[in-house]
Amino acid sequence: MIAYKKVTKAIEEVASVKCDKCGKEYDANDLETQEFQHIKFRGGYASVFGDGEEVECDICQHCLYEMIGDFCRRTGQHNSRLSTDRQS
Numbered sequence: 787m788i789a790y791k792k793v794t795k796a797i798e799e800v801a802s803v804k805c806d807k808c809g810k811e812y813d814a815n816d817l818e819t820q821e822f823q824h825i826k827f828r829g830g831y832a833s834v835f836g837d838g839e840e841v842e843c844d845i846c847q848h849c850l851y852e853m854i855g856d857f858c859r860r861t862g863q864h865n866s867r868l869s870t871d872r873q874s
């Protein structure tokens with residue numbers, strides 16, 4: 787027989803998210819936090835970030851759009867996935 791006991795544990799949850807570019811901070815319940823992009827990668831050999839350097843940043847949608855909005859490709863994947871979902 788296994789005996790159980792009650793324990794109280796502290797957990798961490800997101801309280802807010804702050805854009806590393808503009809510094810604007812959003813509450814965890816704000817819809818803007820769903821649109822953040824969390825970038826994390828490791829630079830390779832001869833990377834401009836440094837050999838093997840690990841890089842991270844959190845960028846709000848407004849700053850990301852400002853940075854890549856002029857040349858990024860919009861693939862339309864969201865719309866095609868929705869039409870596929872309706873067929874099944």
Ligand SMILES: [Zn+2]
Nearest residue numbers: 805808846849
């Ligand atoms: Zn920003």
